[in-house]
Amino acid sequence: MKIIKHNTYSKYLILLIILILTISACYQYPELDDIQYEDYRRIIGPEGGIINFYKNYENDSIKDVLVKMEFPEDALDDFIVFNMYEFFDEPTHHELDNMSLEQYSYFLYFVPFYESDGYNEHSQGDTNQHISINFNLPVTVTYNFSKYEYYVEEINNIDIAKLYRIKIPAENEWEMNNVWIRWNLQGYPDGYSDIDLIYLITGKWTESISWGTGELSLSNWEEVTEYTYNNIDQTVVFDINNTDYMYVMAYFMEI
Amino acid sequence: MLKRILLFTVSILIFSNSLYSQFLHIGLKSFITPKIFMGFFEYDATDYVYYFSNEYNETIRFSGLEESEANSYTPFPDLYIRYNNKNHLFFQAELFATWFTNEAKYKNSVDFPEYIRVFNPVDDRENLGYNTLKMEWVFTGNSLSAGFLFLKSKALRPYIFAGGTTLYLMKLDQGKFYDDERQLRNDIIFSNLSTFKKTTIFIHGGLGFQYKALSFDIYYRNNIADADIYANNYFDAEDISLTNRPNYDYFDSINISISLNIFSFNLSKNHLKE
Numbered sequence: 001m002k003i004i005k006h007n008t009y010s011k012y013l014i015l016l017i018i019l020i021l022t023i024s025a026c027y028q029y030p031e032l033d034d035i036q037y038e039d040y041r042r043i044i045g046p047e048g049g050i051i052n053f054y055k056n057y058e059n060d061s062i063k064d065v066l067v068k069m070e071f072p073e074d075a076l077d078d079f080i081v082f083n084m085y086e087f088f089d090e091p092t093h094h095e096l097d098n099m100s101l102e103q104y105s106y107f108l109y110f111v112p113f114y115e116s117d118g119y120n121e122h123s124q125g126d127t128n129q130h131i132s133i134n135f136n137l138p139v140t141v142t143y144n145f146s147k148y149e150y151y152v153e154e155i156n157n158i159d160i161a162k163l164y165r166i167k168i169p170a171e172n173e174w175e176m177n178n179v180w181i182r183w184n185l186q187g188y189p190d191g192y193s194d195i196d197l198i199y200l201i202t203g204k205w206t207e208s209i210s211w212g213t214g215e216l217s218l219s220n221w222e223e224v225t226e227y228t229y230n231n232i233d234q235t236v237v238f239d240i241n242n243t244d245y246m247y248v249m250a251y252f253m254e255i
Numbered sequence: 256m257l258k259r260i261l262l263f264t265v266s267i268l269i270f271s272n273s274l275y276s277q278f279l280h281i282g283l284k285s286f287i288t289p290k291i292f293m294g295f296f297e298y299d300a301t302d303y304v305y306y307f308s309n310e311y312n313e314t315i316r317f318s319g320l321e322e323s324e325a326n327s328y329t330p331f332p333d334l335y336i337r338y339n340n341k342n343h344l345f346f347q348a349e350l351f352a353t354w355f356t357n358e359a360k361y362k363n364s365v366d367f368p369e370y371i372r373v374f375n376p377v378d379d380r381e382n383l384g385y386n387t388l389k390m391e392w393v394f395t396g397n398s399l400s401a402g403f404l405f406l407k408s409k410a411l412r413p414y415i416f417a418g419g420t421t422l423y424l425m426k427l428d429q430g431k432f433y434d435d436e437r438q439l440r441n442d443i444i445f446s447n448l449s450t451f452k453k454t455t456i457f458i459h460g461g462l463g464f465q466y467k468a469l470s471f472d473i474y475y476r477n478n479i480a481d482a483d484i485y486a487n488n489y490f491d492a493e494d495i496s497l498t499n500r501p502n503y504d505y506f507d508s509i510n511i512s513i514s515l516n517i518f519s520f521n522l523s524k525n526h527l528k529e
Contacts (some may be wrong), residue, residue, distance in 0.1 A: 027424045037443045041305070056310040186363065
């Protein structure tokens with residue numbers, strides 16, 4: 001320990017402390033300059049707005065919009081969480097092919113939840129039926145179906161493909177058996193039951209035919225009459241009034 | 256305010272010439288923080304959820320934000336001025352820096368194998384924020400303490416002390432390995448976690464012992480004012496589920512320090528000569 005007789009250095013030390021304290025108040029809160037949660041969320045309320053569903057990449061800073069939903073003001077009465085799914089099943093794809101139907105997109109559908117329901121976790125043994133939510137005003141959907149990996153560019157008749165929709169029965173709408181929500185290992189919804197969707201697509205289950213007992217048919221397929229097809233970026237734009245249908249671009253080859 | 260008190264106190268102690276047996280020590284101190292308690296506000300199930308609109312409908316749920324505990328055994332630097340009066344009382348002003356990392360934890364709705372398949376296909380990265388987000392904190396701080404030394408005639412002297420501390424947030428960043436692959440999503444989560452106040456007020460208290468110019472002590476630091484810039488919203492706002500959501504309820508720590516007087520000024524010596 002060194003003994004110093006004078007305290008001159010103390011004054012300089014105090015000045016140094018004051019200087020450092022002044023500098024130390026310089027922290028700036030980080031700001032996002034690219035995208036906000038409002039642009040990247042799938043919950044929406046009565047105020048309306050847009051939900052963009054982005055395609056996943058290894059680097060998710062690539063903002064590639066698969067599906068856009070445009071909600072006018074007051075289309076919804078409450079806050080709703082939308083899940084978007086693109087369903088594909090290869091055997092079903094071939095079965096449709098055998099019925100002279102060329103599939104040009106995934107089967108697009110939405111699973112809605114009321115936010116107030118908590119979007120709670122479930123065990124895999126839990127079952128929940130499809131919730132039917134009707135919109136007060138039409139919601140415009142833009143579907144970029146060019147992301148469909150089975151799409152083959154050599155086929156020129158893409159321009160004559162049409163938009164179809166297939167009914168998803170809600171609770172007690174057809175019979176006691178209805179479309180079930182599938183839960184993943186984390187206890188969150190992971191779309192509807194694949195087998196339910198397959199039976200709806202292939203007609204093994206219709207309003208008049210019990211679940212899985214029907215023959216292969218397109219009886220559930222319904223052509224959408226009003227939609228816009230953009231052949232430059234291969235998007236289709238259409239209105240929906242509820243989430244009770246799945247949508248697909250397809251071409252029916254009449255023999 | 257604390258800065259003014261510090262300045263005033265130190266000035267009085269230095270320039271006072273009416274006291275007997277006074278020493279002013281300037282020294283270096285180093286401390287570690289074996290336990291950091293950073294507590295988060297609790298929320299209902301639907302109040303702190305991110306519904307991301309990607310292909311997997313990824314849902315991030317903080318479920319009130321789990322308590323995150325961390326520690327740091329890095330010897331942090333600390334500069335101090337200690338004034339000893341009558342060999343019993345002491346007052347100490349300090350200037351220091353501290354840094355550490357901890358993790359915000361949450362639940363992810365996507366199954367881990369699915370998550371990895373998309374964002375980490377060759378398994379060459381850490382978990383990319385699947386259910387945690389690492390945060391890096393840097394603070395500077397200053398404190399003012401008053402203490403009492405026991406056993407005046409002994410070489411090894413126990414003491415107790417208490418005082419106030421101000422921490423200044425210098426940097427809050429997310430872990431470096433999150434930079435690329437999930438930058439967009441992680442930035443959104445992180446921006447909502449950047450609500451810690453720039454300046455936070457604490458009290459502290461502890462005990463230790465002194466041997467000649469060397470001191471060793473252990474002390475607890477507890478914040479006495481809001482640590483979050485939106486803390487009032489937690490109690491007042493009707494809907495805090497989307498914006499201005501407070502995160503940090505408290506920030507306490509246990510610290511262990513060792514200090515050495517480098518320079519010592521005998522303030523009473525000149526006075527006696529007069």
